[in-house]
Amino acid sequence: MHRPRALLDDIDTGPAAACAATEPREASRSDGIGPGSRAEHRAGGLRIGLFNVKYSPNLGDGLLAECIEAELKRVLPGLTVEAFDLAGRTDYVEGGRLRGTALRLLQSCPTPVRHGIARTLLGRSMSRQRPVWRARLAGIDAAVTGGGNLFSDADLNFPLKIEAAWGELRAAGIPTAVFAVGAADNWSETGAALFRRALAGTRILDASVRDARSAEIWNRRLGPSGAPPARVVHDPGLLVARHVPQVRRPGTTPRIGLGLTHPTTLRYHSDEAAVSERDLTAWYAALVRGCVARGWAVDVFTNGSPEDEAYLRRLRPTLAEAAPAGGPAMTFAPRFRNPSELATFVSGLDLLMAHRLHANIAAYSYGIPQIGFTWDRKLVSFFELVGRGDFVRTAGREAPETVLALAERGLREGLDRRRHAAILDEARADIAVLAEALRTGAGAGAATRREAHA
Structure with a gap:
């Protein structure tokens, strides 16, 4: 039985986000990962558009996006990279407070109903977003689509967004x-058709995926439609450690970071x-008691998704009781404002x-x-x-x-x-x-566009 997954996706928030994406809230703008992360258009420099979900409330998505940019x-001096968030966001925001309620309601709907809601809400959102992308694509020389789990079909979320974005790239x-x-490997018939339609006529310079299973799915699903074979x-x-300095905390007490997910x-x-x-x-409470018994300090945090933050607030009294006063330090990290703050925390x-x-990737x-x-493959x-x-290991089991x-x-x-x-x-060679x-x-x-306008 197909389970409703899109509306709780850790990469994006599907139809629930589509409404909020059209009215982005102000937030503290990140200076970015690494030197020169702000747009610096130098005369004659290459201009690249980067399509992903950089400004998702889950800051792991921003972390990988900023690492690609940096x-x-x-590698390419003088390069300008412009971020195109597939949900239309323009900065790091916390996410909607009512998101959890909306998700619970939508999750109770049968798959055809959820697909109908997705096509309606995301269709409207993409219709508003496409002219914005069209205007911003003027002067862009090439694009990158990635990274992140973008070729998945969770209630048509990414199929609709990729089809819209690639339609604009193709037209330009x-x-x-x-x-x-x-x-x-969760594509519905409609989702698969949308991905194939996105591919048709789009010039793919190179294709790479982040693991062997994704390569097999990409090649099997899109190879017959003309997609180039995917490299792993x-x-x-x-590469975050190459762009955000590590900050080690003083002291000899081992510090254990415990990341919570709703x-x-x-x-x-x-x-x-x-x-x-x-x-x-x-189970989390027992784990914390075991850490404290071993003399370890515990720092509890999330990657920033609003439902994870809500769970941390709800769990905080229980975990605090598991770490008695007078023992090793027990802290609850405030929500990080941007990927650099998340990375700096993990580095300590x-x-x-x-x-x-991406909390695990940053640690590595x-x-x-x-x-x-x-929890997933x-x-x-x-x-x-x-x-x-x-x-x-499996938490709770x-x-x-x-x-x-x-x-x-x-x-x-x-x-x-050594490894x-x-x-x-x-990883650095892959980006080269x-x-x-x-x-x-x-x-x-650029030559092809000149010929088309001749």
């Missing part, structure tokens, strides 16, 4: 590279049997435990051991890719003592430093290949 600018004669995306590359978020999100995205909120909350930990993929980038709480794929498959023993091992062993350095170098495809393809694209 690394492309390092602008080629795009597809970089480090995730592909899920590393997630660009692995149980409802896990329920609708998990490939495993669901864990109830009551059981998961009790000694070990991380979390469901969210800084050489910090981590335990991934499994993309997290498992990342841990396997970096050789840490033993450090994936395995005994807390089992996870705590694994944490002791992680603190003791750390990471394989870690090699993977970060490979992307940069060359953009440099070459942008020139050819």
Whole structure:
């Protein structure tokens, strides 16, 4: 039975976000990851449009987007990168306070009803957004679509958005590279048709995905329609340590970062049997008690999604009781305003435990051991890719003592430093290949546009 997943997607928020996306709220604008992250248009420099969900409330999406921007600018001096958020957002915002209520209502609807709502709300949103993109694409030489889990079909969310964005690129004669995306094998017939329609006539400079499973799905689903074979590359978020300095906290007490994700999100995205909120909350409390008993400090945080923040607020009294006064420090991080703040926080930990993929990726980038709480294939794929498959566990199902023993091992062993350095170098080389495809393809694209207007 198809489960309603889009409206709790950790990458985007589907129809619920479509309404809010048309009226972005003001927020503290990020200075970005790395030097020169603000747009710097130098005369004669290459101009690239980057399409993804950079300004999602889940700051992991912004982290990977800013890493792509910073690394492309390092490789291509004089480059200007313009962000095109697929939901129409223009800055980092917290997300709607009523989002959880809307999601619960929509989740109770049958799939055809949800698809109808998606097509109506997102169709209207894209109709308003396309002229904005059209105007901004003037002067863009080439585009990048990625990273993130963009080729998934959760209630038509990304199929509708990719079809709209690529329609504008195609109309403007602008080629795009597809970089480090995730592909899920959950496409409905309508979603698959939208992805194929997006592909038709769009010039793809290069295609890469972030794991072998995504490559198989991309090649099987889109290869027959003319998509180039997908290469497997590393997630660009692995480069965050190369662009945001690590900040180590003073003291000798091990600091454990505990990232919380709302149980409802896990329920609708998990490939495993669901864990109830009551059981998961009790499990987290037992895990915190075990950390405190070992003399570890615990820093509780989220990646920023509003439902995760709501869960942290609800869980805070229970976790505070599990860490008695006089013991190691117990802190609850305020919501981070931008990806750099999230990265800086993670960089100061000694070990991380979390469901969210890009919290784990950031930890690995800084050489910090981590335990991934499994809930979908993309997290498992990342841990396997970096050789840490033993450090994936299921929160709420395995005994807390089992996870705590694994944490002791992680603190003791750390990471394989040689493999870690090699993977970060490979991630940097992956973006260098992307940069060359953009440099070459942008020139050819410009010539084609000149011929079309001759």
